[in-house]
Amino acid sequence: MGKPTGFLEIPRSVSSKKHPSARLKDYKEYIVLLPKSEQGKQGARCMDCGIPFCQSGVTINNMTTGCPLHNLIPEWNDLIFKGKWDEAVVRLHKTNNFPEFTGRVCPAPCEAACTVALHGDAVSVKENECSIIERAFEDNLVVAHPPKVRTGKTVAVVGSGPAGLAVADQLNKAGHTVTVYERADRVGGLMMYGIPNMKLDKKVIDRRVSLLEEEGITFKTNAEVGANVDAKELHSSYDAVVLACGATKPRDIVAKGRELKGVHFAVDFLKATTKSLLDSNLKDERYISAKDKNVIIIGGGDTGTDCVATSLRHGCAGLMQIEIMEKLPPLRANNNPWPQFPKVHKTDYGQVEFAQKYGDDPRTFATVVKEFVGNDRGEVTQVKTVKIKWAAGPSGGMQPVEVAGSEEVIDADLVLLAMGFVGPEQEILKQLNVETDSRTNVKADYGKFATSADKVFACGDVRRGQSLVVWAINEGRECAKAVDEYLMGYTIL
Template identity: 45%
Template sequence: MRGTTDFIDKKREKPKELDPVKRIENWGEYQKPFPKEKLNTQASRCMECGTPFCQMGTLIGRQTSGCPLYNLIPEWNTLVYEGKWKEAYQRLLLTNNFPEFTSRACPAPCEGSCTAGLVSEPVTIKNIEKAIIDKAFDKGWVKPRIPLKRTGLKVAVVGSGPAGLTASDDLNQLGHSVTVFEKEDRFGGLLMYGIPNMKIEKKYVQRRVDLLQKEGIEFRANVEIGKDISLEDLQQEFDAVLLCIGAEKQRDMDIEGRHLHGIYPAMEYLKASTKHFLNNQSNTEPSISAKGKKVIVIGGGDTGADCVATAIRQGCKSVVQFGKHGELPKERTDDQPWPLNPSLFTLDYAYEESFKVFGEDPRKYYIQTTKFLGDDQNNVTGLETALFNESSSNQNQCWEADLVLIAIGFEGVQESYTTGIQTKNGRIETLPNKFQTNEENIFAAGDAKRGASLIVWAMQEGKKAAKEIDRYILRKAIESQQPSA
């Protein structure tokens, strides 16, 4: 039996990472595998709480606390500690369709709500989860699950991101015939083109898509709703349609000089970079390249950090990241009490790399961009900013830039994909506490419904939408077989 005070006596450790100078030479994942003995020690730190806040999955204010998938975290921590890896995988699979995605792309709000964090440091939940699913694939425990029978009912899922894939998986296992429509040339949504390869290697996304295909799901790429096929066509062909189209309309900046060449939305830049990498075009430059350029990233979030890391790998001359807020605290503050997942200062992978390459953190705080500057050929050459914290005197500053990337969030769904569907504030409207839209057989889930959020929220919505759709199409099928009065 583990020691009752292991969460105090044994210190939190994270997997070692490749040296920043080495890892920027390639696009592979930068975390090294956790040694077996380290995993045992870290799993032993779990307190097996009677009320495990790590798996509560709720919003406190606007912050996610705990796991929205309600992963049975203490249970699989115990199984790992006991060396029962296959049982740990089976327990993980009860709640999580794709642990290989969440353990790489989720910011782990479960750790912010870990009870051990009250008196020590939280358990390394995310790293243990990654070790479980990676071992499951290595050992061959992950096999296609072929439904025993089919209902004869058909569902169209539009969008192959986390919400779409999760709903498709659950609906397929319920025996329905599922077809996934994706406007891009590869499947995975933001998992494929919105997150750089060094955070989640695309072979893992493709591996899961291949597995879902073997289980009976049909995937159709390069099909854009409203252009290649209409929602009305899908309504005619399928018993239900689920829109998981994301909130990919990016916020822009309506300021002087926005028309200049060399200013791009962050996602357009990241997508171009990933496509170039996946197409093995090492002898050419991507359509948007930071090579030899002075790069400025506007926006202080994770997407902005991904742009910093990508620009460094492409060989930028310099990189700066603007944030409108101040530097985050290094420890939990009184206004972020447990079990709230705190917003804390961290040296993200991108910033570690910037320190190694340029000798400084690229982040600049309280920066408001007021104007873009350009040359006679309408190329961006820089921008003007103002400081806007309380202690500043509205100081103005000019910055040189050859490439500007705007990473200030998302406005919502693209209107061209939602013809005839009611939307509000950029989100698809659904019935109260439901996933059904104003069109009876059209449903919505994920970022398209709730706004841009975490991968675990998208997956939770995919699971709940699948249950609602299942009930709906089975009820409609029964009603259609009843004789009319």
């Protein structure tokens, strides 16, 4: 720790953001990192705690606190304070294969567990991380390092999201010959098409994939295992198969009128926009347009926020975001103490942009949709909602109770369902005869990652259910150890 009093002397400072009115004109990343000198000062705020909760990655009350990758946060914070950026990226890569991804889209459980956050503002860990890797790319410090020796073993990885890329990267480093199968036309999984450009520019993904290719990994796109790629043939052609195909089955809603035209899953809306943007800068118009439409977004999480921001860029006429949960408090409640992840009200980039344009927050809380109303052409025109209160049910758990007289009818031309995902798609699992658990996820123990099928392993969301990018990378790295040991009888990872 280069400056023991840094957190007392230096206030937290974070990146600047393009003004909402300016960034709504395009789909470019809206965050501008601090200058290198200023970012280094932020590293001085780190206390190098005797117990660095920031890198703990533990689960408390079903929420992650601290980094699941156990990033060496105090070490690289100290290094950037001392100006040793070249050493900082080496320490960062020891635990995180893709800090340029987590530095952009991770919700930063590291900062939630930061000791400084107990009575003040957390160290800006996430932005320090992003700054380290971006400076490293600028200075040509991130270069390909192909393995010097090959083992002769072959591995197929199904899925190119963060878990698939991480397991592929680690197994390639161990000398195995790795082929990644991706059903979409571009590599990256939900990072490519499920996260808008404003949060994660796709050039960032392509840059890393190019490095992985230089290191010897083969990527096959438009290759859907279980459809145009025979699952059994794949199984017989490789020494090991890793399922990292995510939990991509979106949660649906049970309500009258669900079949009406204009009601879409958020993931389809976001994917189509990003694909059209990358293919033609939206000129091909092959996407679900929100232009001049009254948009209703059902779901208050990150995906719902992404839908808000994307709809605004399309030029929607109006917008409402419906959240079933009650509005969270502005500060930690007594039953949510540090170092738990803080359950507090947050306003993300989409809501900020909406407020800039319309003057208020688009969200309505403690509300559920009862019915979709349509016209004689089968198109959605209205949404009927009702307010709820959360109360203890007969079994003791909290359940929603409708508030009498709170019904409302809202005009709607486009409805986006952003209520998360309920598990992986099942066809490939059936073809490989892989056992699933009660939540339809692949049954495989953490640490072992072996499925019920011979030489088939699973990691990431397909195994644990919808989770964070940082957990996906963790699972990919840990799964690679298990696969390496299976192939070689020991592991060097």
